[in-house]
Each structure stands twice: as C-alpha cells, then as structure tokens.
Amino acid sequence: HLLTFDMKDAIRRGDFHLVYQPVIDLAAETVTSFEALMRWRHPERGLISPMEFIPVAEETGLIVALGAWALAEACREATAWPDEIRVAVNVSTVQFQHDLERSVSSALDGAGLSADRLKLEVTESALMRDPERVVATLHRLRALGVRIALDDFGTGYSSLSYLRRFPFDKIKIDRTFIKDIAEPDAAAIVRAVVGLGERLGMSIVAEGVETAEQLDLVRSEGCDEVQGFLFSRPLPASEVQAFLRSRR
Numbered sequence: 001h002l003l004t005f006d007m008k009d010a011i012r013r014g015d016f017h018l019v020y021q022p023v024i025d026l027a028a029e030t031v032t033s034f035e036a037l038m039r040w041r042h043p044e045r046g047l048i049s050p051m052e053f054i055p056v057a058e059e060t061g062l063i064v065a066l067g068a069w070a071l072a073e074a075c076r077e078a079t080a081w082p083d084e085i086r087v088a089v090n091v092s093t094v095q096f097q098h099d100l101e102r103s104v105s106s107a108l109d110g111a112g113l114s115a116d117r118l119k120l121e122v123t124e125s126a127l128m129r130d131p132e133r134v135v136a137t138l139h140r141l142r143a144l145g146v147r148i149a150l151d152d153f154g155t156g157y158s159s160l161s162y163l164r165r166f167p168f169d170k171i172k173i174d175r176t177f178i179k180d181i182a183e184p185d186a187a188a189i190v191r192a193v194v195g196l197g198e199r200l201g202m203s204i205v206a207e208g209v210e211t212a213e214q215l216d217l218v219r220s221e222g223c224d225e226v227q228g229f230l231f232s233r234p235l236p237a238s239e240v241q242a243f244l245r246s247r248r
C-alpha cells in the first residue's frame with residue numbers, strides 16, 4: 001500500500017499526534033476522562049483520517065509501533081492534567097498478539113503515570129481471535145489498575161457472551177444507536193444495555209451525543225457517561241486544560 005512506506009517515516013518524524021475528546025459524567029456533570037484519537041499530518045496529503053490509516057497499519061504490522069507510540073504519548077500528555085482525569089487509548093486486535101502488556105507498562109513507567117489513570121478501549125474484533133489469551137491479558141492489565149472499556153458496542157458480531165467472558169469496567173454504546181435514540185427501537189436497545197451494565201457492574205457510556213434531545217434521552221435511559229460533539233470535538237492537547245477550566 002502507498003501509505004505503508006510513508007508511515008514508517010512518519011512515526012520517526014513525528015507526523016502523528018493525538019487529539020482528545022472529553023467524556024462527561026452525567027450525574028456529576030464533570031469531565032471524567034479524555035479519549036485519545038490519532039491524527040496523521042501528511043507532508044503532501046494533509047490530514048489523513050485514522051479510518052484510512054489504521055487498517056493499513058494493522059495489515060502491515062506497523063500498528064504495533066504506532067500503538068505503542070500512542071500509549072506512550074497519551075500517558076505523557078495526561079501527566080499534565082489533574083489527577084482525577086483519566087486518559088483512554090484505543091488498542092487494536094493486532095497489539096494483543098504483540099505484547100500489549102509490555103507496551104502499556106513501558107508507557108506508564110516512561111511517563112510516570114499511575115496505572116489507574118489509564119483506560120484501554122477494545123473492540124469486539126480484538127476478542128474474537130485467541131480469546132483465552134486476550135482474557136488473560138486483560139486480567140493482568142486490570143491487576144495493574146488499568147481500566148478496560150468495550151468500544152463500539154452493538155456493532156459487529158455482538159456479543160452478549162463477551163460481556164460474561166471478559167472483564168470490562170465500561171461498555172461504550174456505539175453512536176449509531178445514539179443517533180436514532182428518538183426512535184423506540186434504538187431507545188429500547190440502549191435501555192437494555194444499561195440494564196445489563198447495572199447487573200454486570202459495568203458503567204455505560206453513550207457515544208456520539210450531538211444534540212440536547214439525544215442528551216435528555218440518554219440521561220433518561222440511565223447512561224452513566226456521555227461523549228460527543230455536543231460537549232466537544234476532539235481537542236488538541238494544548239486545549240485540554242482550558243476546556244477543563246471552562247467547565248468548572
């Protein structure tokens with residue numbers, strides 16, 4: 001692939017950076033964490049979306065280095081934030097096959113960040129391949145104090161068995177359900193997931209909240225936390241502190 005060649009260089013040159021989207025607790029109305037999202041500023045092509053380059057990085061194995069970089073960078077940047085604010089990092093399936101624990105430990109140690117400030121977001125696809133090994137890895141990460149969220153819940157090949165089998169702290173309901181939450185069917189699904197979360201001791205995050213109406217509905221369905229353009233787009237690291245101050 002055309003991007004493969006460029007990507008190797010780009011990691012070295014520092015052409016990748018992270019942006020951070022706040023996650024808000026609905027009851028307390030405070031920011032609990034920021035999700036780190038990768039961006040690539042290509043010298044000729046401009047900004048390239050992770051939807052384009054992550055799949056290429058996964059196919060070529062470059063995601064192992066890129067993912068380790070993202071973990072290290074997010075942990076480093078989070079050390080500048082107040083202690084109660086966590087950072088969430090997306091991890092790819094491929095990283096599980098390449099010593100994710102070591103990347104996580106070295107990111108935490110390198111930054112001097114306490115493990116309980118880090119959250120990993122995994123998707124169902126990461127759980128399908130070699131589930132025994134993934135379960136063991138997730139248990140060891142949690143034993144360090146790292147939290148685990150199941151991302152994009154409800155898409156893909158769900159998934160109720162995953163909830164029983166894997167040790168999640170949170171479930172993030174995919175934004176396609178939130179987009180349609182004014183419709184009874186989508187609302188019923190959100191409500192059912194909230195019920196599951198309560199029974200299983202997992203908190204529920206609604207992703208992609210864009211309107212005040214959607215916010216009212218996710219609140220009334222019982223979601224614990226929200227994330228979406230209504231609160232903020234993903235922000236450059238330099239704007240995180242100002243965002244936190246503006247919400248006080």
Ligand code: G
Pocket residue numbers: 036037038049050051054070089090091092
């Ligand atoms: O930021 P944006 O909404 O454009 O992200 C598009 C997709 O890319 C999302 O599915 C998101 O989870 C994924 N993504 C963004 N940053 C990372 C990252 O650092 N690692 C992995 N594995 N996926 C990411």
Ligand code: G
Pocket residue numbers: 021037090151152175207208209210227228229230234
């Ligand atoms: O797959 P994951 O949940 O990690 O994807 C995060 C992606 O969702 C990012 O690309 C981010 O820019 C995008 N996103 C975050 N909030 C919203 C929103 O309110 N609406 C839409 N359409 N996308 C959002």
Ligand code: MN
Pocket residue numbers: 035090121151
């Ligand atoms: Mn995510």
Ligand code: NA
Pocket residue numbers: 151152172174207
């Ligand atoms: Na998601």
